[in-house]
Amino acid sequence: MKLNDLPTPAALLDAQRLHHNIQRMQARLQGLGVRLRPHVKTAKCVPVAELQKAAGAQGLTVSTLKEAEQFFAAGFDDLLYAVCIPPTKLAQARALRERGCRLTVTTDSLTGAQALVDSGHAFEVMIEIDTDGHRAGVLPDAALLLDIGRLLHQGGQNLTGVMTHAGASYDCRSPQELIQMAEQERSRCVHAAQRLRGAGLPCPEVSVGSTPTALAAQHLAGVTEVRAGVYVFQDLVMHGIGVATLDELAMSVLTTVIGHQTDKGWVLVDAGWMAMSRDRGTQDQALDWGYGAVCDESGDLIDGMWMHSANQEHGILAWRRAGADDTLAERFPVGTRLRILPNHACATAAAFSEYQVLDAAGDVQTWDRFNGW
Amino acid sequence: MKLNDLPTPAALLDAQRLHHNIQRMQARLQGLGVRLRPHVKTAKCVPVAELQKAAGAQGLTVSTLKEAEQFFAAGFDDLLYAVCIPPTKLAQARALRERGCRLTVTTDSLTGAQALVDSGHAFEVMIEIDTDGHRAGVLPDAALLLDIGRLLHQGGQNLTGVMTHAGASYDCRSPQELIQMAEQERSRCVHAAQRLRGAGLPCPEVSVGSTPTALAAQHLAGVTEVRAGVYVFQDLVMHGIGVATLDELAMSVLTTVIGHQTDKGWVLVDAGWMAMSRDRGTQDQALDWGYGAVCDESGDLIDGMWMHSANQEHGILAWRRAGADDTLAERFPVGTRLRILPNHACATAAAFSEYQVLDAAGDVQTWDRFNGW
Numbered sequence: 001m002k003l004n005d006l007p008t009p010a011a012l013l014d015a016q017r018l019h020h021n022i023q024r025m026q027a028r029l030q031g032l033g034v035r036l037r038p039h040v041k042t043a044k045c046v047p048v049a050e051l052q053k054a055a056g057a058q059g060l061t062v063s064t065l066k067e068a069e070q071f072f073a074a075g076f077d078d079l080l081y082a083v084c085i086p087p088t089k090l091a092q093a094r095a096l097r098e099r100g101c102r103l104t105v106t107t108d109s110l111t112g113a114q115a116l117v118d119s120g121h122a123f124e125v126m127i128e129i130d131t132d133g134h135r136a137g138v139l140p141d142a143a144l145l146l147d148i149g150r151l152l153h154q155g156g157q158n159l160t161g162v163m164t165h166a167g168a169s170y171d172c173r174s175p176q177e178l179i180q181m182a183e184q185e186r187s188r189c190v191h192a193a194q195r196l197r198g199a200g201l202p203c204p205e206v207s208v209g210s211t212p213t214a215l216a217a218q219h220l221a222g223v224t225e226v227r228a229g230v231y232v233f234q235d236l237v238m239h240g241i242g243v244a245t246l247d248e249l250a251m252s253v254l255t256t257v258i259g260h261q262t263d264k265g266w267v268l269v270d271a272g273w274m275a276m277s278r279d280r281g282t283q284d285q286a287l288d289w290g291y292g293a294v295c296d297e298s299g300d301l302i303d304g305m306w307m308h309s310a311n312q313e314h315g316i317l318a319w320r321r322a323g324a325d326d327t328l329a330e331r332f333p334v335g336t337r338l339r340i341l342p343n344h345a346c347a348t349a350a351a352f353s354e355y356q357v358l359d360a361a362g363d364v365q366t367w368d369r370f371n372g373w
Numbered sequence: 374m375k376l377n378d379l380p381t382p383a384a385l386l387d388a389q390r391l392h393h394n395i396q397r398m399q400a401r402l403q404g405l406g407v408r409l410r411p412h413v414k415t416a417k418c419v420p421v422a423e424l425q426k427a428a429g430a431q432g433l434t435v436s437t438l439k440e441a442e443q444f445f446a447a448g449f450d451d452l453l454y455a456v457c458i459p460p461t462k463l464a465q466a467r468a469l470r471e472r473g474c475r476l477t478v479t480t481d482s483l484t485g486a487q488a489l490v491d492s493g494h495a496f497e498v499m500i501e502i503d504t505d506g507h508r509a510g511v512l513p514d515a516a517l518l519l520d521i522g523r524l525l526h527q528g529g530q531n532l533t534g535v536m537t538h539a540g541a542s543y544d545c546r547s548p549q550e551l552i553q554m555a556e557q558e559r560s561r562c563v564h565a566a567q568r569l570r571g572a573g574l575p576c577p578e579v580s581v582g583s584t585p586t587a588l589a590a591q592h593l594a595g596v597t598e599v600r601a602g603v604y605v606f607q608d609l610v611m612h613g614i615g616v617a618t619l620d621e622l623a624m625s626v627l628t629t630v631i632g633h634q635t636d637k638g639w640v641l642v643d644a645g646w647m648a649m650s651r652d653r654g655t656q657d658q659a660l661d662w663g664y665g666a667v668c669d670e671s672g673d674l675i676d677g678m679w680m681h682s683a684n685q686e687h688g689i690l691a692w693r694r695a696g697a698d699d700t701l702a703e704r705f706p707v708g709t710r711l712r713i714l715p716n717h718a719c720a721t722a723a724a725f726s727e728y729q730v731l732d733a734a735g736d737v738q739t740w741d742r743f744n745g746w
Contacts, residue, residue, distance in 0.1 A: 008461070009746055041685055063647075063686040083686050084631045086643065087708045088381070108632050111707040135687055136632050136641055167684060258457045259481050259509050268509055270459065275746075278651035278720055311540060312414055312719055313436040313456050314508055334484040335460045346685060347651055350724070353745050371744075372726050373382055373648075 001356075001364040003254075003297065009275040010254040011352035012339060013367070014299065015359045017250035018232065019051065024248075025214065025231045026055045032220045037061050037080060037207065039229030042346045045355060045369040046074040048232060061227045065092050066373050072101040080104045080207070082163065082227065084128055084136055087115035094121045104160060108138050113148045117155030124158045126207065127196075131188035132168035132181070140192035149201040161205025162196065164189040165227070169212035173286075175242060178216035185213050190222035215243040233345035236293060240285035246293070246301060251349060252339035253292070254356070255315065257332050265325040267317040267332050271340055273310040277347035291315060292340035299339055307340055315340065374729075374737040376670065381629040382648040384725040385712060386740070387672065388732045390623035391605065392424065397621075398587065398604045399428040405593045410434050410453060410580065412602030415719045418728060418742040419447040421605060434600045438465050439746050445474040453477045453580070455536065455600065457501055457509055460488035467494045477533060481511050486521045490528030497531045499580065500569075504561035505541035505554070513565035522574040534578025535569065537562040538600070542585035546659075548615060551589035558586050563595035588616040606718035609666060613658035619666070619674060624722060625712035626665070627729070628688065630705050638698040640690040640705050644713055646683040650720035664688060665713035672712055680713055688713065 006012075029036045038052045041063035049060060049071060059078035062068045068079050077100060085093060085105045096103050107113050108128040116123050127148055130137030138145045152159045166185035172178045185208050196203040208220070209227035211234075220226070230237075233251040234244035255271035273291065282289040291307035294317050308318045317338075319325065332338070342348035349355075350371055357365045379385075402409045411425045414436040422433060422444060432451035435441045441452050450473060458466060458478045469476050480486050481501040489496050500521055503510030511518045525532045539558035545551045558581050569576040581593070582600035584607075593599070603610075606624040607617035628644035646664065655662040664680035667690050682689045690711075692698065705711070715721035722728075728740045 007465075007746065083643065084641070086629045086631045088629055092380075109702075109707055111702070112632070115707070130634070133637075135684055135689070136634070256459045256461055258459045259485070261503070261509070264506075268457070270456065273652075273720070274723060278653070278717075279646075280651070280653070311508055316508070329482075329484070334482055334488075344651075347646070350647060351744070371724070373380065 002362055003358060003364060006254055006356055006364065008254050008256040008337065009271040010356045011349060011354070012252050012254045013355045013357045014250045015357050017248055018048070021232055021234055021248055021250055022051055022055045025228060026057065028215065029226050030056065032217060034220050034223050035225040037225050037227050038232065039063070039082070039227050040067055040071060042229040043232055043349065043369060044371065045367050046071070047367045049076060052232065058225070061229070064373050065089060065096070066370070068096055068101065068103055070370055072096060072099070078102050080126070080163070080227070082106060082165070084108050084112055086112070090115060090119050093123070094119065097121070097123070106163060107148065108136050110144070110148060110151060113151045113155070116157050117151060122156050122158055124160045125152050126161050126163045126205065127159070129162050129164040129189050129192045131164040131185045132166045134167040135165070137164060140188045140195065145192055145195060146199050149196045149199065153201050159202050161203050161207060161224070162189055162192045163207035166208070166210050166213050169210045170237065170241065172212060172241060175216065178212055178242065179218055182213035182217035186217065186220055186223055193222065211238060212241050212243050230345050233349070235345040236289045236341055236343045237281040237285070240282050240287060246341070249341045251345050252295065252299065252341050253348065255338050255340055257334050257336040257338065259334060260329045262326045262328055263324050265318050265323050265328065267328055269315040269317060269338060270313060271315045272313045274312050275348070275351050276307065276310055276315065276340060276342055277344065277351055279344035279347035281343040289343060292342050295339040295341060297337040297339065375735055376731060376737060379627055379729050379737065381627050381710065382644040383627040383729045384722060384727070385625050385627045386728045386730045387623045388730050390621055391421070394605055394607055394621055394623055395424055395428045398601060399430065401588065402599050403429065405590060407593050407596050408598040410598050410600050411605065412436070412455070412600050413440055413444060415602040416605055416722065416742060417744065418740050419444070420740045422449060425605065431598070434602070437746050438462060438469070439743070441469055441474065441476055443743055445469060445472070451475050453499070453536070453600070455479060455538070457481050457485055459485070463488060463492050466496070467492065470494070470496070479536060480521065481509050483517070483521060483524060486524045486528070489530050490524060495529050495531055497533045498525050499534050499536045499578065500532070502535050502537040502562050502565045504537045504558045505539045507540040508538070510537060513561045513568065518565055518568060519572050519574070522569045522572065526574050532575050534576050534580060534597070535562055535565045536580035539581070539583050539586050542583045543610065543614065545585060545614060548589065551585055551615065552591055555586035555590035559590065559593055559596055566595065584611060585614050585616050603718050606722070608718040609662045609714055609716045610654040610658070613655050613660060619714070622714045624718050625668065625672065625714050626721065628711050628713055630707050630709040630711065632707060633702045635699045635701055636697050638691050638696050638701065640701055642688040642690060642711060643686065644688045645686045647685050648721070648724050649680065649683055649688065649713060649715055650717065650724055652717035652720035654716040662716060665715050668712040668714060670710040670712065
């Protein structure tokens with residue numbers, strides 16, 4: 001199949017950029033002396049994970065038990081479920097483990113830890129650490145950390161370490177801020193590990209990560225593995241943060257022009273928010289891309305144009321300097337095909353059940369992805 | 374199956390509210406003397422459309438050709454594809470028609486009309502009218518309207534009428550504004566029809582609609598059918614516009630508490646933006662609901678609480694009056710199940726491949742929905 005054969009909208013993956021992104025992160029973390037455990041929540045695609053594994057990744061990170069089921073079925077048996085597990089999900093996690101999946105679970109509460117102990121099954125467990133006030137996790141200096149550690153360890157659980165995710169890195173606005181955030185993520189997580197060890201508790205693993213901090217960290221002393229997800233596709237948010245060039249954005253949405261409003265300078269396309277997602281991640285960045293950056297069919301950026309708004313199945317493209325443009329219908333006739341680079345690859349990819357993977361020879365292969373829980 | 378058996382997150386449908394919403398819209402439009410052609414883009418679910426049909430709906434509206442394929446396969450043969458069709462989609466539309474589907478297509482350009490004529494197949498075609506400057510369509514007074522009409526009619530296409538969608542109704546902030554917008558949508562679309570008829574062109578159908586205008590219109594003289602979609606589930610955006618009570622919101626996301634940050638007054642749940650969508654449709658309304666309104670497991674609103682932020686698989690619930698609350702872990706222990714009412718039902722539903730339909734007896738049935746193109 002060729003690009004020209006694809007119906008629109010379609011999730012297009014540039015194979016060369018995908019390979020580049022995988023190599024780039026793997027080489028960087030190898031240089032920093034840590035393992036990479038990619039987060040599969042972005043692509044949810046077995047062939048993508050196979051490329052990551054072939055490049056040297058060790059284990060995968062999942063955000064849902066469905067991801068765990070799917071990747072275990074595809075032969076990946078070292079998985080970290082990086083969302084604190086509630087009691088209601090323990091039976092499914094245990095069943096996966098009893099089928100041979102080395103699924104590590106996480107917790108950040110005494111209730112969660114007690115439920116693990118009460119399950120009567122010895123899980124491998126990491127304690128989630130809050131290193132940036134962003135989301136979940138125990139503060140590295142909290143008494144609670146040792147209480148959870150003791151409860152797990154004395155209760156027969158295999159305490160394998162601590163993990164954190166510095167989601168606040170998405171708000172960093174300079175290389176210096178990124179470097180500081182990466183160091184904060186590292187140092188606070190390592191400190192939590194040291195407290196556990198100091199209390200005589202096992203803590204072999206220290207797992208940190210987000211794409212921005214993974215690409216900004218100056219050193220990762222004390223860390224054993226890094227988790228990162230969106231690096232595999234990159235997106236406009238990562239570009240705005242400063243950790244990806246536009247040339248590294250591997251996923252775009254292929255779309256077709258369906259109309260114009262020349263009085264307003266609008267080009268209407270068949271990729272609306274259902275295809276792009278409602279993610280407006282660049283809204284608060286220095287350069288707001290609306291719902292995406294506009295490229296021609298071959299992937300070259302059309303300078304000055306953005307998807308300024310979106311309805312369910314309509315995208316509205318316009319020049320940043322708005323105004324009437326009666327050349328639009330000639331320049332982008334109905335039927336013209338364009339590519340839109342997304343704000344947030346994880347959200348945009350979720351609109352699709354497959355990727356159309358375009359190689360350097362212009363051939364297209366279809367790779368399945370899955371959604372849901 | 375019972376509510377208690379459902380894994381989370383899940384898209385929960387309240388069957389009574391669903392029936393109420395269907396009856397309410399059907400009765401209203403019957404009272405106004407027009408047909409209802411529901412837009413299936415919201416639910417994308419055959420059993421929902423069957424309820425709409427049983428209540429008196431005539432024909433369906435689709436936003437993608439996949440919806441057309443799926444609903445035709447389920448026995449619905451009167452479909453309006455309400456997005457202007459580009460030349461690249463004509464072959465698929467024609468194939469559907471040749472299999473017996475009465476699929477009406479739409480256009481708003483000479484290029485689009487010419488492609489229909491050049492196809493050599495006599496489609497049923499509506500011309501899209503721009504009645505609110507919101508999106509696509511020809512202005513009702515434009516010379517272009519008659520040019521497109523003549524091109525279609527003289528080219529052997531079956532010009533069946535005009536259609537419009539007053540999407541600007543979503544920005545209305547008072548009942549009076551809504552009534553005015555409904556009248557603007559009606560009068561401008563009827564005016565376009567009169568111009569076509571005055572030029573000797575056929576225009577039997579005048580199709581208008583959006584949920585807000587359908588529920589606000591005082592009369593619909595000259596209109597033959599109304600299209601509306603989200604009314605079937607309703608949502609917080611419709612509530613904010615003033616056309617739905619909270620008791621009419623039929624869809625919610627069932628979720629489980631996975632942790633707390635009591636210092637910040639946060640309750641973390643397993644429904645993040647992947648389940649709720651990134652739609653922030655209430656952001657600019659009088660009451661911003663963040664990513665959703667929080668209810669207990671039985672559906673009663675928890676006053677003063679909202680989903681104030683969301684990560685991919687984490688929702689963060691908080692009191693509107695933010696601040697530490699060390700009673701949260703007692704009041705909403707890990708494992709507690711809650712329901713979240715979404716901003717925008719079309720976007721939230723799209724995260725799921727099925728609905729869990731809860732009836733008055735507490736029994737749950739699963740209804741499939743589809744996504745993609």
